[in-house]
Amino acid sequence: MSAFLLSACAGPSGPTQEEIAAEKAKVVADAASARNAADADGQITIGLAAPLSGDLKDYGLEMRQGAEMAVADLNAAGGVLGRKLVLEEADDRCGIEDASRAATELVRKGVVFVDGHFCSGSTIRGSEVYGPADVLQITPSSTNDLVTDIAVQKKITTLLRVVGRDDRQGDFAADWIAANFAGERIGIVSDNSIYGKGIAARLIARLKAKGIAPVIQGEFVQGQTSYNGLINKMKDVKPRLLYVAAYHDDIGRLTWGMRVAQLETEVVGPDVLNNTEFWSFSEGRGSGVRFSDFAPAIERPEAADVVAKLQAAGIQPSNYSLNAYAAIQVFAAAAEATKGTDAAKLAEYLRQNSVKTVLGDLSWDQKGDLTAPNYIWYVWQDGLAVRQ
Incomplete structure (x- = not known):
């Protein structure tokens, strides 16, 4: 309707x-x-x-x-x-x-x-x-x-x-970035989807509250085959870390492009990276990419x-x-x-x-959100997502 x-x-x-x-x-x-x-x-x-x-x-x-x-x-x-x-x-x-x-x-x-x-x-x-x-x-x-x-x-x-909720995932990432990359250059980009924008907005707000401002901040169009504009900007700014709030295919292709350009910037993303297709989209160059997700239900x-x-x-x-x-x-x-x-x-x-x-x-609050979600970190290593 x-x-x-x-x-x-x-x-x-x-x-x-x-x-x-x-x-x-x-x-x-x-x-x-x-x-x-x-x-x-x-x-x-x-x-x-x-x-x-x-x-x-x-x-x-x-x-x-x-x-x-x-x-x-x-x-x-x-x-x-x-x-x-x-x-x-x-x-x-x-x-x-x-x-x-x-x-x-x-x-x-x-x-x-x-x-x-x-x-x-x-x-x-x-x-x-x-x-x-x-x-x-x-x-x-x-x-x-x-x-x-x-x-x-x-x-x-x-x-x-x-x-x-994404805001809790964004908070989790922001706290980790603040603790591990204090004083470093960081970038935050999203794919302009509701999913990506929501995570990025919360992450940026949390970092701002901690006195941290990204040196790269923006959005890109989903499904690109080339990310040369963003990659060229990264060559100029040289961020130590780039958080990409997007789906696994875009993050995979962007990671490949960054590695071909010999950028050693650490790539971090959200839970959607817990997908084996990411490795294919990165063409085998996704080692070191970090993402947050819930502790595996399988355990x-x-x-x-x-x-x-x-x-x-x-x-x-x-x-x-x-x-x-x-x-x-x-x-x-x-x-x-x-x-x-x-x-x-x-x-x-x-x-x-x-x-x-x-x-x-x-259990749920009045909005219908879970009262106690938990996130942990994973890092892609040689085609496998390894719990940290």
Whole structure:
């Protein structure tokens, strides 16, 4: 519906208010019909919204693996509220308009809960569809501050996360930089995405509070094949460290360009660098690149059984697969506790209670953010991300 509503602002040729109202009514009617059909079959329909195609599809496929395992495990244990879970999925390609389409598709299928989205911009756009449709949404990966900040502004109470906020990741990086690069030249750049800008803004603010100003600060366009402008500036300024708030592909290509230019500047980035494709994009020149991420869920004793099941199925567990698994655990626990699937009641319960998951005991503040996320450092060495 968001995509449809936005098109109404395009000009005189856009849909009329009557057409908008009719389309909205049709979505609501389709959702009600689908939910009634699921009830009649003794089922509960939930959704997965993720990038299942495109450049970031690997992350979406990891989410799918975790979600499918969670549904299978819950169904084997008797389902939720004594009913079988059915998982529907929608590909949002980590896009904004694609997220509107994917969210509307899932709502029309009668979902009462959505595990997603992956990208922060997609999660925000999706929440505009799920909130009015009485669908609980838990993102396993969207870390941008705006995800829950905007939800609060728009009075959407049905959005939570099982992952930390970027501001805490930015603080973590800023404190490390201040302790280890005091008096050194540093640079901070982002890819102009919601994800990248959010991390960079928090990092810059935290460093400013510590009296540290970057000698390079700016944004670049995503998906470039050449970063000569930035690299030439670095040759002039010679920063000891460059923090790149961007996705793994851009950081990989930029790292390659810096190494070819014989720049020894240390490269630091965010959690999205925990992706084996980074090494390919760096063309084998990514050794020494540092990134922050959560302590691996695979090491948690609570995740041991699920990790073993995934590995037995030939799947290497990741934080994203286990986060997606945990999101469904959270939904199931809230549904059992409230004896229903009303999104507002589920969200209210979760803000007041903790839930046992493969990630440990999780609890949330009033914004829907985790109360205690933890970050650690990793460094790429010879094709492997090594915990520091």
